[in-house]
Amino acid sequence: MSEVRILGIETSCDETAAAVVADGRRILSNVVASQADLHARYGGVFPEVASRAHIEAAVPVIQEALDRARTTWEDLAAIAVTVGPGLVGSLLVGVNLAKGLALGRGLPLIPVNHLEAHIYANWLESDEGSPPDFTFPVLTLIVSGGHTELLLMRGHGEYRYLGGTLDDAAGEAFDKVGRLLGLPYPGGPSIEKAAARGNPARFRLPRAWLEGTYDFSFSGLKTAVARLIQQRDIPGPWVPDLAAAFQEAVVDVLATKTVAAAQEYGATAILLSGGVSANQALRAAVRRRAAVPVYFPPPALCTDNAAMVAACGYFRYCAGVRAGWDLDVEPDLRLA
Amino acid sequence: MSPILGPDSLEVLSRSAEQTHRVGIRLGRLLQGGQVVCLEGPLGVGKTVLARGIGTGWGATLPVLSPSFVLIREHRRAADRQRLLHVDFYRLQDPREAWSLGLEDWLEAPDAVVVVEWPERALEALPPQRLWVRLEFANGDRRRLVFTAQGAVYHSLLQALRRAVFGG
Numbered sequence: 001m002s003e004v005r006i007l008g009i010e011t012s013c014d015e016t017a018a019a020v021v022a023d024g025r026r027i028l029s030n031v032v033a034s035q036a037d038l039h040a041r042y043g044g045v046f047p048e049v050a051s052r053a054h055i056e057a058a059v060p061v062i063q064e065a066l067d068r069a070r071t072t073w074e075d076l077a078a079i080a081v082t083v084g085p086g087l088v089g090s091l092l093v094g095v096n097l098a099k100g101l102a103l104g105r106g107l108p109l110i111p112v113n114h115l116e117a118h119i120y121a122n123w124l125e126s127d128e129g130s131p132p133d134f135t136f137p138v139l140t141l142i143v144s145g146g147h148t149e150l151l152l153m154r155g156h157g158e159y160r161y162l163g164g165t166l167d168d169a170a171g172e173a174f175d176k177v178g179r180l181l182g183l184p185y186p187g188g189p190s191i192e193k194a195a196a197r198g199n200p201a202r203f204r205l206p207r208a209w210l211e212g213t214y215d216f217s218f219s220g221l222k223t224a225v226a227r228l229i230q231q232r233d234i235p236g237p238w239v240p241d242l243a244a245a246f247q248e249a250v251v252d253v254l255a256t257k258t259v260a261a262a263q264e265y266g267a268t269a270i271l272l273s274g275g276v277s278a279n280q281a282l283r284a285a286v287r288r289r290a291a292v293p294v295y296f297p298p299p300a301l302c303t304d305n306a307a308m309v310a311a312c313g314y315f316r317y318c319a320g321v322r323a324g325w326d327l328d329v330e331p332d333l334r335l336a
Numbered sequence: 337m338s339p340i341l342g343p344d345s346l347e348v349l350s351r352s353a354e355q356t357h358r359v360g361i362r363l364g365r366l367l368q369g370g371q372v373v374c375l376e377g378p379l380g381v382g383k384t385v386l387a388r389g390i391g392t393g394w395g396a397t398l399p400v401l402s403p404s405f406v407l408i409r410e411h412r413r414a415a416d417r418q419r420l421l422h423v424d425f426y427r428l429q430d431p432r433e434a435w436s437l438g439l440e441d442w443l444e445a446p447d448a449v450v451v452v453e454w455p456e457r458a459l460e461a462l463p464p465q466r467l468w469v470r471l472e473f474a475n476g477d478r479r480r481l482v483f484t485a486q487g488a489v490y491h492s493l494l495q496a497l498r499r500a501v502f503g504g
Contacts, residue, residue, distance in 0.1 A: 013405075013406075085406065086406065087406060087407060087408070087437075088408075088438065089437070089438060144405075145405040146405035146406050165401060166399060166401070167384055167385075167388070167401060167402055168384070168401075168402045168404070169401075169402070169405060171405070172402055172404050172405050175404075176379050176380075176404070179379065180379055180380070219380075219384060219385065219402070220353070222379065222380045223353075223380035223381075223382070224380075225380070226378070226379055226380030226381075226473075227380070227473075230473065331406075331408075331410070332409065332410060
């Protein structure tokens with residue numbers, strides 16, 4: 001049986017990424033252009049936002065992904081590209097490039113939802129092991145800078161939305177609280193590091209339980225941290241303590257709701273994904289509380305990358321999904 | 337900094353996030369295509385809470401979430417083909433990056449209301465006429481909301497908001 005190689009392209013936000021994945025599982029290459037070596041190679045830092053940066057980076061990144069995978073255009077079965085959600089200007093670069101390449105090389109084009117791609121990072125093999133064939137339904141929590149969503153996955157491409165944030169995404173709360181605490185960007189890893197030295201019991205922070213729903217709210221928590229910092233009379237090394245209390249509050253709500261949803265819907269496993277799923281405290285809390293196995297990608301596959309796009313693209317390819325040449329970006333695309 | 341109170345400005349003291357949300361609803365009901373609302377204030381003061389209220393009052397079909405990460409969220413409503421653009425300059429490193437969001441297509445367009453958080457990070461990308469809202473922490477959980485009409489067209493909006501919030 002011959003192997004199906006998919007080229008994945010991801011430009012939905014800050015990262016320009018391309019990857020080649022075999023059979024939806026085996027990463028042959030995975031290139032992300034916000035990596036330091038590429039910054040150095042192109043003689044500067046990519047602007048945070050400008051889609052121009054994607055335009056400049058995209059072609060070399062794709063070529064590098066093919067080279068590292070020792071893959072030629074003839075070896076590819078299809079091109080998968082993120083069509084949304086994300087920044088319209090950034091998405092357009094990836095989608096138009098993918099269209100041009102697919103047309104020029106005579107390859108099928110597969111549209112991929114960025115959120116769904118995050119989930120499929122759990123299918124990828126890594127140094128940390130080879131994921132099993134999951135038995136549906138599985139419960140997935142996507143937690144990143146832009147999203148916090150709980151979904152029941154009943155099959156490939158079949159989702160039921162259970163809940164999500166009503167204000168700030170969890171990753172956004174980490175970044176903003178990191179800034180309030182004077183910790184370096186990005187806030188997620190900084191808070192996790194500071195929290196490791198802190199005593200979470202020192203501060204009582206609110207948790208928005210939103211009883212009876214699987215929704216989340218982190219904006220009140222952020223405000224509570226802001227108010228505590230304004231009280232400048234707190235003695236001692238309070239930054240690690242406040243970081244620990246904040247992290248515990250976020251993790252507590254995320255883990256409790258995720259585990260409860262898995263139980264209510266009879267999920268056989270819990271899959272974490274998105275940048276915040278790299279947080280060790282979150283991983284540990286969900287594992288400790290869950291009655292079913294808990295999976296999460298290695299840290300490099302939690303943040304935005306194209307291997308997850310190629311993996312997701314593979315399953316859509318197998319399901320017969322093909323995009324027409326009128327494929328457009330969908331900045332506000334949802335999963336269910 | 338004490339607020340300048342006069343025909344060009346309006347000050348509201350909010351006791352809770354719920355009250356800030358309700359003020360937003362009242363403002364949202366009044367907004368018309370072409371108008372620009374800027375929300376300035378520190379982290380955690382309630383800019384997104386106010387914006388969520390504006391979205392509700394305007395009639396957005398989906399809840400207004402924080403746009404900090406995605407920089408821009410486009411909302412629709414059932415009533416007509418108007419758009420509500422919810423923009424956030426929080427992550428901008430350079431004011432020039434605001435142009436890459438394609439904002440010029442929407443600002444002061446007759447079919448779009450634009451609400452901007454962290455507007456001070458890219459003032460040059462915004463039109464000089466706008467409703468400026470400054471949110472400040474006050475005692476306890478309270479917030480001071482200072483609405484200022486910048487440009488003649490916003491005077492009537494401010495008057496209508498004054499009536500909607502305080503009556504009379």
